[in-house]
Every structure is written in C-alpha cells, then in structure tokens.
Amino acid sequence: MAPRWKWKGAEAKALAEPVSKTVSELRSSLTQTEALGFLSSCNVLLSVESEEAELLDRCCFGRLVVGAEKDKRWIQLSFEEAFFLFYKLKCIKICLHGRSLENEVDLWRSMSSFKQDFAILYKAYSHLRSKNWIVRSGLQYGVDFVVYRHHPSLVHSEYAVLVQSIGGNDRLKVWSDIHCSVRLTGSVAKSLLVLYVNRKVNTEKMNLPLCLEDYTVEEQTIRRWSPELSREDETRT
C-alpha cells in the first residue's frame, strides 16, 4: 500500500526534512539544556522550554500537557518514549521521588516493575524508531502502535503494529481475532504489522537493558487475500 500523503506537496516537504535530521536537532537541544523528566507509575512528565516542545512535537515524542506557566512546557511521555530518549539518544535525565536515576539499570527496573511487558514493547518501539518511523500509540485501533512514514500532519499512518512474544499477550491466537484485526486495519487503510519479539538465549540479565541485545525482532504483515486482485491480469498479457 502506497503512503497516503495528506495534502499536495506533503511528500516534497517530508523529503526536504527527514525525520532523522529533526531527531538529531532535538537530541542536541535537549542535551544542551539538560532536560529533566519525572517518572510516575504510568508515564514520564518532561519539563522543557517552548522551542524544545516544538522539536519534540515535530519528532512526535509525547503529548503537550496544558499548563499555566509561560516559558515552561510539560510533555507527557510514554515509558517507551522516555526510555528511548534516555537510553538510546541519551539526551534527557529522569528522576523518581526527587532522586535522579543516573543508572540505566535503575530506570529499566522501575519501568519494568510498573509495566509488565515493558521490555518487549520497548524493544519493538526502539526497533521501529531506529528505522526512522514515527511511532504513536495504537490504542484506538486495538493495537500496540501505529507507525507513520513522517509527521502525522503530512501523512496517514501506514501500519498498525501488534507486538507478540512467547508467553506474552493473548492476541491473534484464534482466527476470529485475526479476521477482526485485519478487517479493522484494512478499513482504516493500514496494514497489520506483527512484530515477534523473541529472546535468542535464556540469559540471566533479563532485568537489565543489556538484554535488549538478546532479543530478535521478526516482522510479518498480515493481509486479506483478494482473489480478484491476485488473479492474472488478462489485459496485461
């Protein structure tokens, strides 16, 4: 399925401003100002200046929380977004109960304790982000993520992503669930992308972010087979 750009010229604008470049800008800016996030049991609130809030929005990290302060902006990040900025881009600091979590292991453990399948979801999130996809919550479509080729103001999301792992959640175990997911994603012009996140070996370092290297990610798209579309085209022969 070809990307569905939202307006004429959107594709050219996207090509002129690659996501990777904007993420680099964001990284430099956040590092310089030593942005600080506050961890709670369900998200991370990041305190930034208005310029950085704009950069975060251009890269689609988090959502702006409406506040009364003039220069300060509060951005609500999901655990995956916050850990990506902290661990992969190394451009924010995060504190819990007023204490800065300098150590990545501490943060990993805190987040894993708050969210059971954090390790698997983070692996999938960082896998997609590393390929410069824009990743947002897929809550409204009953999936884990939706991914965009560029900023959502330019293009519709192309994939609805379900993250699967051995012993993980109970999705796509029966045909009716597969039918339901394929029909829904099809009706909103997306493809269903299933990421199978599996451990290579059974190591003991599962509590550490180091275990991320022991995961493999297998990508599969699932779609309806349409006999009409798959039949040999007689006009072409």
Next chain:
Amino acid sequence: MAPRWKWKGAEAKALAEPVSKTVSELRSSLTQTEALGFLSSCNVLLSVESEEAELLDRCCFGRLVVGAEKDKRWIQLSFEEAFFLFYKLKCIKICLHGRSLENEVDLWRSMSSFKQDFAILYKAYSHLRSKNWIVRSGLQYGVDFVVYRHHPSLVHSEYAVLVQSIGGNDRLKVWSDIHCSVRLTGSVAKSLLVLYVNRKVNTEKMNLPLCLEDYTVEEQTIRRWSPELSREDETRT
C-alpha cells in the same frame, strides 16, 4: 442504536411480514415435502424445490448453491442452521453416508465431532433465533454471528455477536482485543454483543442435545464510553 432500515417503507414491510410468520410457513412446507439434507464434515447440503428455496432465503437459512438442475435447488446450511431446522423446527431430515440419522443424538454427536465448539455455538444460535432474530455468519467482522431485526434486504445488522464460554476460545481476554472489536463493530454501525454460554451444572449428558437445557446464556453489550454523549445535557435542564 436504532435499526437502520435500508429504504423508505422497509420498516412497514417488515412489520407486515414478521419473521416468525415466515418461519412457520417454511416449517409447514419443509415438513410436507420431507426435505432431506446431506451432512458433510463442514456443512449440510439441503435438497429442496424452488418455492422452498425462496422461503429459506426469506428466513435467511443457508445459501443457494449454483447448480444445473431445473426444479431442484441445493442450499448449503451451516451446522447450526441445519440442527435448528432438524431439532427445533423438526422440519428436515438429515443423512450421513447414505444413512438417515433419525436419532437426534446421532446427529448431535456427528456435528460435535466435526466442530469442537458446536454445542456452545448452537446454544447461542438457537437462543437468538428463538427471539426471532435473523442470524448470519460474522466471519467478515471477526465475530461468530451478526444478527438482523428482519431480512438483510430491509435492514442492516444491528449486533455483532461473540460467543464466549469457560474454556472456550481466546477472545476478549486482553484490552487491545476489546478495543479492536469495539472499534470495528462501531465503524460498521453495529453494537458488540457478547453471549456468555455457561453450563449450570456439570452433568454427564454433555454428548446429548438434552444438555442444551443445562446451559444459561448471559447477554452483554460492550461499547465505547463517550464523555461528550454521556455528559449532562445543559440544554435540557
């Protein structure tokens, strides 16, 4: 959600020809001609005359199979449809491998052996049919059935039905599946109806159609809560 009639006057037509009346007509007609069905491992092929084929279509039992014979019509019935006509309406006979299955227990056992969750699905099907809903396959929406207030030529289906039982299929176990199902059924203007079919007591007659009396059916609709729609209406006060 109000029923969505397909054209002006459809509601009046439906009121003038209640489903229960057409089913009675069908019953008399099929009993008179001693209609015979042939059981295979996935459906029942019913041999009828053209008038009865029309009556079956008006009641939405089965689908017409295209054939070359002039006066004879072949109707493909699902197990639930065939067993309902055989056991509840007592208006067709069914044979397997050329031998007529006079005994309802034999047919019940054959169908249960071909289709693991037949007992549960049949209970749900007959529950809905007994209330004069028209019941069709919900395959394309990833549910077990869709139900119509009257013939599909007059009205759109109102409910997408998922049949659940203890130890049954793995649907609606996680939030993302519920989100997916509610979003999909909402997008096609249906409500998600969940039928919980449970055994009252643990009897030993589970192999017999008699066990149908030991099942209870609990009905629940699941829908999205919309704050805007649920908020107190200021214009009304």
